[in-house]
Amino acid sequence: MILSLGWLVEGSRAGDSLVFYYSGHGSQVRDRDGDEVDGYDESLMPVDYETEGRILDDELTAIIVRPLPRGATLHAIVDTCSSGTFLDLTNVCRINRQAYYKWEDHSPPNGANKGTSGGLAISISACDDHQRSGDTTLYAFTGVPMGALTYSFVQTLEQAKRVSYGHLMVALRNRIGAVQQALGTSTVLFSHV
Template sequence: MAKKTALCIGINNYPGTHMDLQGCVNDAQDWAAVLAARGYKTTLLLDDKATKAAMVDAMTKLIASGGKGDSLVITFSGHGTYQPDEDGDEVDGLDEALCPYDLQTSGSALTDDEIKAIFATRKGGARLLLIADSCHSGTVTRAAKADKDADTRPRFMPMGNWLPASRLPKNFAGKTAQTMVAPIGTSPLTGAFVKQVGDLLLAGCKEGPNNYSYDAKINGRYNGAFTYYALKALKTLKPEATCNDWYKAILKSLPSASYPQMPQLFGTSAAKTRKALT
């Protein structure tokens, strides 16, 4: 019998960075509740439990558990970032990365290269859905127009908030760069994503500079704007609705004047037409 397994990660607290968030733990708990109700055995990693080592371990175990016909889901709500590329495989010289709880204290993000290596161990026939409610790339230069009671902030962590000066990019004069072009590549999860049958990535925003997923306050409660509207849309779907139907339903709410982010759905046509969260 096919197994359903999920890992839901939510990080509000980023010690030492001065860039804490407020809706990510709620996101992870909300995703976990919905997935559990749909038959998924779900693991939660929240705040101080979501260290880099713990995220790597949990992702590795999840991927290893999946065989042919099994459904695997990973959700991540937290900061995204980028860092100087160290192995020369990035055209823009930057690796995209997810920010664990101990980002600043350990000085290490979870890069797209590392995630790709974990995903590469997956057995054939296992279906993987990645749900990313974090910023892909860019610098914090634009904020969303907020609703009356909203408290919005981009889920993006600038390098200067966690990397030591010795590791920051340098300009032509050899000094720490004050500004730099944002990555032209993909998000960390897109970079690790392989278009196999059954694989899907549902992301909160477009790739590239000035595209953000927003931490939001909606109806008095903190959530990611994308998570809130994705789960709201899911409730409206008929039992036979596909992932593509779900995505189209999300686009009825996003982008909006308050949350100008454009969700994305990546995957094969066959994957997009399978039932949502099956």
């Protein structure tokens, strides 16, 4: 997985639009280098994490965010628990159930560089860092276990010919609204650097 992540950005240049999508297990571990506002690193838990270890957000930032060259764009869709600030991007937009949004500064407390090499990184997360993402309730709607963010994202893109980030976020919030009521969790987060 680490090699594939490196392949994603290797050789990228201005005009490239890259996509990183992850739907699976995620968790948090205590931050050891002082770069997290909340004191926890987020981590992907691939199927072999028990033998090969977790993939921390710090690693993802070093592999797919920091090398992103000027003019290239990375779109990340992270449908997992504890996914709110998964790529450690410095600007986070929180959208609540009433469709109000606010931007938060998530610059690392220790001053670490979490930016790109001039490119744009955008991440759409299934829930906040301290939350669990919803999936099992969707089984009733689809007949297939699927993350609420994944389902809503696919439905939105299938029904829209052209979509702006703003339209995408509102549509995701609206679609996830029903699932949020059923689960009592999930906040759509949009972050960028």
